[in-house]
Every structure is written in structure tokens, then in C-alpha cells.
Amino acid sequence: MxxxxxxxxxxxxxxxxxxxxxxxxxxxxxxxxxxxxxxxxxxxxxxxxxxxxDDLRVKNVRPLIPPQILMEDYPVSHAAINTITAGRIGADAIVKGQDDRLLVIVGPCSIHDTTAGLEYAKLLKAYADGAKDHLHILMRTYFEKPRTTVGWKGLINGNKFPSICDEKLAPWTDRLQTDPSLDGSFQINKGLRIARGFLLECADLGVPVAVEFLDQISPQYIADTVSWGAIGARTTESQCHRELASGLSTPVGFKNGTNGSVGIAIDAIRAAKSGHVFLSVTKQGISAIVETNGNDACHVILRGSNTGPNFSSSHIKECVQELSKAGLKPLVMVDCSHGNSEKKHERQLVVAEDIATQLENPETQDHIMGVMIESNLVEGKQSLESLGPNKLAYGQSITDACLDWESTKKALDRLKAAVGQRRAQKLAAKSSGSV
Known part of the structure; x- marks a missing residue:
């Protein structure tokens, strides 16, 4: 031929x-x-x-399961739909200034062990139910990790490392008996199954979840299970991620850049608010041209930078002024970890205390709508590279260091009290006619 x-x-x-x-x-x-x-x-x-x-530097290309097949294998229950929807509605209202509760994104830096993750979800559920009048709590469930150079990329991509599933994770037991290999095979299809199964478990428990979106393909597999999404400091400036955010069905937070630039996050919000046309894939896994309407539920996340924290009242005031100039809601979320904690997990308590104080101060209380906290069952972190997957401590992070559960509760209690104080102040002011 x-x-x-x-x-x-x-x-x-x-x-x-x-x-x-x-x-x-x-x-x-x-x-x-x-x-x-x-x-x-x-x-x-x-x-x-x-x-x-073509493909001169490509080592191998393997088939990827179409999103629709995974969604059919792991359907969303009625209970999960209620959880996900309630999580989205609450987050959306808070981001738009229509709900005076504090949006709290709290949980492990990354999920590497679904058994420990599910135990954490149960603890968080019990706490969230008691704090729901003041705090709208979503569990941080990050399965993909951006790396400054190289390292473990998260459960979806790098699931070869940890022992991540066991018989306790019903009802997905049969599907999650993965026994991840340690041969460098990077079984992404397996990782996607694990991730979706875990997210559905959380939703069935009544725990809405938050994730970071790193690319334009993986959301097709899990976005329907998510109530809030983040675009990280390394990708906020990316046009592809702004386009993605414009079509997501959840509120989206854009972090300031690693150099501290808040302007790129504000630009990202403006871009995501508009409709876009871009290349992606369908639920059937077919390349397609996607047209979006734009997302009006995006906001800034102040996460500090390489040069220091940016959670102080002066930093927040400067940020909301820039938001107002851009015609956007003067509301921000503060990340208690990363640059704001100077990469010292215990300093998240210091940041949370400062935010609580600002919430109680009439001069600063109107501009903070949410916080992020990195938390796990056990405080600190451990090295996957030095310990190996078989010697990891249960419930401890293998990426960024986290607060333990008891410390997390103290931070949440303080924030809950501050929200109550802010609400009481506003009611008193309204009653006196000063508002």
C-alpha cells in the first residue's frame, strides 16, 4: 500500500x-x-x-482508562450527591460573601494511605457536625503533588510507593485490593481508581472534599466528587489552569505565586471568570474542544512566599484593595501552612491565632472568608525516600509536615469562637443602629 x-x-x-x-x-x-x-x-x-x-524523548505510551468507565464502575450514591452538593453550595455562598461562616479546608498535605485518610475523615466528620453553624469544613484530599524539582507526585501518579489500601475500606474493598508494586511502574489507572473510591467513601460519610487540580485531564475522573478546588502557587499563572477553572463546577481558590505575587492570583480570577475555548478530553476519553461559561466563584489564597508570610492584617488589607480595584469581591482565604508557617508545621497554630484575632477585630474582620490547615493523625512528617514504603509510620505525612489531630481541634475551636464573636459584634452593631 x-x-x-x-x-x-x-x-x-x-x-x-x-x-x-x-x-x-x-x-x-x-x-x-x-x-x-x-x-x-x-x-x-x-x-x-x-x-x-516525533516522540524522540518519549520512553513509553500506555492506555488510560476513559473517565466514563471509571465513573460507571464507581457511581455516586444519593448520599454522596447530597454531601457534595451541600459542600459546594456552602463554599460558593461564603466565597461570594453571602454566608458569614468561615470556609475551612483542613486535612493531610497529601493522601498516601487511604485507611489512615478514612480514619481522619471520620474524626473530621464528628467535629464538623458540631461546628457547622460557624465553620464550613471540607477535608483536604490531595492526590497529586506539584514538585519543585523531583519527588513523589502523589497517589494517582506515584501509587507504587505506599501501602495504601486494605480490607477496611468498604464498600470498595474488591476494587481497592491494589497491592501497589514497587517496581517503578506508575500504575496511574490504578491510582485513579483508588482516588475516586476514596473520595466517594468520604462523600458517603458526609465529608465534602477539596482537591488541587494539576492538569486538565484528571478532573474528568474525580471532579464530580469534589466541592472545592485549588490552583497552586506554581500553576496560578498558567493559562491552561485558568481555562480549567473557568469550567469547573466548584468554587476555586488561586494561590499567590511562590515569589509572593498576589497580582497573578487576581489576574487568574479575572481570567477564570470569563468563558474560554480550549483543548481537553471528554468523559469518553476523546480529544475535544471545550467551551466554558466562566466561574464566578473564584478567590485568592494567601499562602506566603519564599520571602516570608503574608497573613498579617496589613498584607490582607493590601490584597483586598487590589481585589477591589479589579472589581472583585474583597475577600481572601489564608493558608496557615507553607510560606505563612515558614514551613514549620507547629507555626500553623500561630497563624490560626492571628487570623482569629483579625476576625474579632471590626477593622479587619470583613475580609477573611476562609483558612487552610495541613493536618494529619500524627504530627510532623517522615521521609519516604529514606524509610521506604514498608517502614512508614501510620497516619503521618510523607510530604509537608502537618499538625496532629489534637492540635488541629485547638485551632478549629479558636477559629469557631472567633466567628461567633464576629457574628455577635455585627448583631450588636445592627441592633444599635450603627450598621
Missing amino acids: QRLRLNIFGGGKVVNKQERIHPHPSEIHGDNMLKPTLTHSRSHSGSSVVNVL
Whole structure:
């Protein structure tokens, strides 16, 4: 069978894999300079120009399960729908200034052990039920981790490392008996199943979840289980992530840049608020052109920077002034970890205390709508690289260091009290006619 071929070097010759791929100097002068010439040649293995020019640095390409198949295998129950919807409605109202509760995103830096993660979810559920009049709590369930250089990329991509599932994770037991290999196979299809199964378990428990979105494909597998999403400091400036946020069904928080720039987060909100047309994939896994309406429930997350924290009242005042200039809601969320804690997990308590004080101060209380806290069953962190997957302590982070559960409750109690104080102050002011 013959095939029409394009020889970009001219001269009527088709380049084979074994032949030179650069033209002789005599071929690139005058009329022959990069002159495309259509030729016919017999197709045979390894002779295509595409094989010579494309995927030169690609080691392997493997099939990825279509999102729709995973969604059919892991359907959303009626109870889960109620949880996810309530989580979204509450977050949306808070982001837009229509609900005076505090939006709290709290949980492990990353999920690497679903058994420990589910135990944490149960503890959080019990606390959230008692604090729901003051705090709208969503569990941080991050399955993908952006890396500054290299490292474990999260459960979906790097599930080869930890022992992440056991028989306790009903009703997904049969599907989650994964026994992740330690041979570097990066079984992403398996990771997607684990992630979706875990998120549905949380939803069935009545715990709405929050995730960070790192690309435009993985949301097709899990976004219907999520109540709030984040775009991280390394990706807030990315056009692709702004386009993604414009089409997500959840509120989205954009973090300030790692250099401290709040302007890029404000630009991201404005961009995501508009509709976009971009390339993505459908639920059937087919490449497609996606058109979005825009997302009016986006906000800034102040997370500190390489140069220091930015959670003080002066930082927040400066940020809300810039938001107002841009015609956006003057409301911010504060990340108690990362640059604001100077990468010292115990300092999250200091940040939370400062935020609580600002919530109680009439001059600063109107501009803080949420907080983020990195928390786990056990405080601190451990090194996956040095310990290996079989010697990891149960319930302790393998990425950023976290507060333990008891310390987390203290921080949440303080924030809950501050919200109550703010509400009481406003009611008193309203009764006196000063508002």
C-alpha cells in the first residue's frame, strides 16, 4: 500500500530512520530551502518521517482508562450527591460573601494511605457536625503533588510507593485490593481508581472534599466528587489552569505565586471568570474542544512566599484593595501552612491565632472568608525516600509536615469562637443602629 509523504528537505527523497535527518548544505540554498515536496513511498515499519521526528524523548505510551468507565464502575450514591452538593453550595455562598461562616479546608498535605485518610475523615466528620453553624469544613484530599524539582507526585501518579489500601475500606474493598508494586511502574489507572473510591467513601460519610487540580485531564475522573478546588502557587499563572477553572463546577481558590505575587492570583480570577475555548478530553476519553461559561466563584489564597508570610492584617488589607480595584469581591482565604508557617508545621497554630484575632477585630474582620490547615493523625512528617514504603509510620505525612489531630481541634475551636464573636459584634452593631 502506498502512502502520500511529505519531504520537508526537498529533492524528492523520503528520510528513513537509518538515514541522515539533516539536509546537505547544497539542499537548503535558493529554491530548495525547506521546500516541501510531496512524494510517494511504500510504508514499512520504522520508515515514517513521523517516527524519526516525533516522540524522540518519549520512553513509553500506555492506555488510560476513559473517565466514563471509571465513573460507571464507581457511581455516586444519593448520599454522596447530597454531601457534595451541600459542600459546594456552602463554599460558593461564603466565597461570594453571602454566608458569614468561615470556609475551612483542613486535612493531610497529601493522601498516601487511604485507611489512615478514612480514619481522619471520620474524626473530621464528628467535629464538623458540631461546628457547622460557624465553620464550613471540607477535608483536604490531595492526590497529586506539584514538585519543585523531583519527588513523589502523589497517589494517582506515584501509587507504587505506599501501602495504601486494605480490607477496611468498604464498600470498595474488591476494587481497592491494589497491592501497589514497587517496581517503578506508575500504575496511574490504578491510582485513579483508588482516588475516586476514596473520595466517594468520604462523600458517603458526609465529608465534602477539596482537591488541587494539576492538569486538565484528571478532573474528568474525580471532579464530580469534589466541592472545592485549588490552583497552586506554581500553576496560578498558567493559562491552561485558568481555562480549567473557568469550567469547573466548584468554587476555586488561586494561590499567590511562590515569589509572593498576589497580582497573578487576581489576574487568574479575572481570567477564570470569563468563558474560554480550549483543548481537553471528554468523559469518553476523546480529544475535544471545550467551551466554558466562566466561574464566578473564584478567590485568592494567601499562602506566603519564599520571602516570608503574608497573613498579617496589613498584607490582607493590601490584597483586598487590589481585589477591589479589579472589581472583585474583597475577600481572601489564608493558608496557615507553607510560606505563612515558614514551613514549620507547629507555626500553623500561630497563624490560626492571628487570623482569629483579625476576625474579632471590626477593622479587619470583613475580609477573611476562609483558612487552610495541613493536618494529619500524627504530627510532623517522615521521609519516604529514606524509610521506604514498608517502614512508614501510620497516619503521618510523607510530604509537608502537618499538625496532629489534637492540635488541629485547638485551632478549629479558636477559629469557631472567633466567628461567633464576629457574628455577635455585627448583631450588636445592627441592633444599635450603627450598621
